[in-house]
Amino acid sequence: MKLWRICLFACVFGTGRGEDFPSLITANASIAVVLDHQFLGERYQAVLDELKDYIKELARVQLKHGGVVVHYYSWTSISLKKGFLAVFSIASCVDTWDLFSRTQAEELLLFALTEVDCPRLPTREAITATYAEAGEELPQLLLDLRTSNAFKWKAAVILHDDTLSRDMVSRVVQSLTSQIDDDSANPVSVTVFKMKHEINEYLRRKEMYRVLSKLPVKFIGENFIAIVTTDVMTTMADTARELLMSHTSAQWLYVISDTNVHNGNLSGLINTLHEGENVAYIYNVTDDHQDCVNGLMCYSREMMSAFISALEAATQEELRVAAQVSDEEWEAIRPDKLQRKNALLKHMQQYIQVNSRCGNCSTWHVLAAETWGATYKDINEATIVEPSHNHTNNTASPGVIEQIELLNVGFWRPIDAVSFSDALFPHVEHGFRGKELPIVTYHNPPWTILKRNESGAVISHTGLVFDIIHQLAKSKNFT
Ligand SMILES: *[C@@H]1O[C@H](CO)[C@@H](O)[C@H](O)[C@H]1NC(C)=O
Ligand SMILES: *[C@@H]1O[C@H](CO)[C@@H](O)[C@H](O)[C@H]1NC(C)=O
Ligand SMILES: *[C@@H]1O[C@H](CO)[C@@H](O)[C@H](O)[C@H]1NC(C)=O
Ligand SMILES: *[C@@H]1O[C@H](CO)[C@@H](O)[C@H](O)[C@H]1NC(C)=O
Ligand SMILES: *[C@@H]1O[C@H](CO)[C@@H](O)[C@H](O)[C@H]1NC(C)=O
Ligand SMILES: *[C@@H]1O[C@H](CO)[C@@H](O)[C@H](O)[C@H]1NC(C)=O
Ligand SMILES: *[C@@H]1O[C@H](CO)[C@@H](O)[C@H](O)[C@H]1NC(C)=O
Numbered sequence: 024m025k026l027w028r029i030c031l032f033a034c035v036f037g038t039g040r041g042e043d044f045p046s047l048i049t050a051n052a053s054i055a056v057v058l059d060h061q062f063l064g065e066r067y068q069a070v071l072d073e074l075k076d077y078i079k080e081l082a083r084v085q086l087k088h089g090g091v092v093v094h095y096y097s098w099t100s101i102s103l104k105k106g107f108l109a110v111f112s113i114a115s116c117v118d119t120w121d122l123f124s125r126t127q128a129e130e131l132l133l134f135a136l137t138e139v140d141c142p143r144l145p146t147r148e149a150i151t152a153t154y155a156e157a158g159e160e161l162p163q164l165l166l167d168l169r170t171s172n173a174f175k176w177k178a179a180v181i182l183h184d185d186t187l188s189r190d191m192v193s194r195v196v197q198s199l200t201s202q203i204d205d206d207s208a209n210p211v212s213v214t215v216f217k218m219k220h221e222i223n224e225y226l227r228r229k230e231m232y233r234v235l236s237k238l239p240v241k242f243i244g245e246n247f248i249a250i251v252t253t254d255v256m257t258t259m260a261d262t263a264r265e266l267l268m269s270h271t272s273a274q275w276l277y278v279i280s281d282t283n284v285h286n287g288n289l290s291g292l293i294n295t296l297h298e299g300e301n302v303a304y305i306y307n308v309t310d311d312h313q314d315c316v317n318g319l320m321c322y323s324r325e326m327m328s329a330f331i332s333a334l335e336a337a338t339q340e341e342l343r344v345a346a347q348v349s350d351e352e353w354e355a356i357r358p359d360k361l362q363r364k365n366a367l368l369k370h371m372q373q374y375i376q377v378n379s380r381c382g383n384c385s386t387w388h389v390l391a392a393e394t395w396g397a398t399y400k401d402i403n404e405a406t407i408v409e410p411s412h413n414h415t416n417n418t419a420s421p422g423v424i425e426q427i428e429l430l431n432v433g434f435w436r437p438i439d440a441v442s443f444s445d446a447l448f449p450h451v452e453h454g455f456r457g458k459e460l461p462i463v464t465y466h467n468p469p470w471t472i473l474k475r476n477e478s479g480a481v482i483s484h485t486g487l488v489f490d491i492i493h494q495l496a497k498s499k500n501f502t
Pocket of ligand 7: 477478479480482
């Protein structure tokens with residue numbers, strides 16, 4: 024009854040908005056499914072048939088209120104002014120971005136499946152899944168890091184050895200240097216250095232020294248991406264320290280592909296870190312389990328499931344709200360096009376985050392080293408000793424961190440790219456992360472003025488030096 028009255032209201036008094044954008048209660052949602060014939064080639068017909076059956080069944084089982092009208096297209100240059108709620112596309116990278124600019128103009132939700140090495144559409148506006156064969160994920164991974172602004176670099180130095188094929192190197196370079204329509208991710212200028220992969224530890228160290236000592240860091244910058252195996256990583260980190268290349272204003276990102284879910288405990292392999300470094304690790308925790316699913320149809324089905332789930336949720340929500348208010352009120356408050364698009368997008372992203380199984384086995388983990396201020400962690404008044412003025416003893420390297428702390432800052436998988444829970448380089452973003460640092464000083468007015476009470480305890484500290492310290496603490500985030 025209510026439904027009918029609402030329809031009557033909308034039909035009779037239909038405002039402009041009501042006609043070209045009906046509520047989900049009054050009309051079945053309609054979506055466009057674009058399967059680009061040229062992109063799919065000979066798979067086109069099979070994909071089309073399978074998807075048609077799948078959507079029909081999905082709508083029958085999942086949609087409790089109303090249905091969904093699906094329009095199929097075999098090319099991306101379609102007219103979008105048909106009151107679609109959303110567009111699903113399988114197309115090349117270029118066509119996907121082109122379609123995106125048109126869905127944006129119409130405030131339509133686009134969820135797209137596209138080829139590998141394609142910059143994803145902005146996650147606040149659309150959903151992109153890229154489909155790659157296992158073992159080919161490296162360029163997409165770096166591209167996703169770049170587009171998610173994990174590093175804000177103008178230039179980077181790529182270090183790799185011959186375990187990385189030439190084709191892969193050029194794809195990796197391409198993923199960092201390419202122009203992207205979305206101007207949030209500027210191209211990174213890249214310098215590439217290759218070294219020989221030496222099995223022998225001594226030769227490896229020598230080779231590493233040869234390459235690293237000659238890097239013209241003044242010109243190429245100090246942001247390093249090392250695409251290496253675990254054994255090379257350890258040697259490289261040591262050599263970089265020896266050459267004083269791993270310091271507060273340098274950033275080192277190790278990309279390690281020869282790990283997997285079974286030997287994937289990288290933290291066990293990182294045995295030295297120094298105060299003030301910026302080091303992050305991305306490593307392969309891929310599982311080659313039999314239950315792993317992947318492939319074009321898998322992603323297509325999963326994205327459609329996510330959409331249907333979001334549609335059902337949106338319809339239920341509209342019914343729930345409409346039942347509580349008068350028809351006139353409902354017309355005034357019901358979600359507009361953009362609000363509904365955003366609600367659908369959010370629901371789909373959450374659904375994928377929780378339920379996605381396609382390509383879920385190829386996962387990479389991201390670790391960041393917590394190094395700034397780590398050597399001062401356990402220092403208090405009791406442990407402070409007289410400083411030695413003898414600088415000739417260099418055998419104990421200063422700033423070695425005894426208790427290494429690695430932060431789990433995120434993970435990557437093909438369907439929803441990198442999910443970060445913290446910054447890739449936490450100290451670059453957050454300085455000392457609010458750490459408490461010990462300060463040694465003495466009464467020396469006007470620079471430092473210490474006030475003591477009768478029993479000799481320091482009760483206040485002021486003076487010019489402390490003004491500077493407080494300013495530093497603010498900008499570098501320590502206490
Ligand atoms: C909506 O779809 C359902 C199920 O497909 C169908 O029974 C119903 O008639 C449709 N309603 C409208 C208004 O088209
Ligand atoms: C990641 O690990 C899996 C399983 O060991 C392997 O098949 C795949 O090639 C690795 N990825 C890369 C980019 O090396
Ligand atoms: C990884 O190795 C470290 C040190 O060897 C150990 O403390 C940690 O528990 C291990 N983690 C897992 C998940 O095995
Ligand atoms: C996907 O993989 C992660 C671990 O890599 C796991 O925790 C999660 O449960 C998996 N999701 C599904 C739906 O299987
Ligand atoms: C500094 O160390 C050197 C060698 O260890 C030693 O010969 C010298 O006496 C030391 N100087 C002081 C002032 O302790
Ligand atoms: C240098 O320092 C180390 C550790 O503090 C000490 O064991 C060693 O004897 C010192 N060497 C010299 C030459 O003083
Ligand atoms: C001096 O300050 C310390 C620390 O705040 C406090 O424990 C002590 O009681 C104070 N002594 C006097 C005499 O006020």
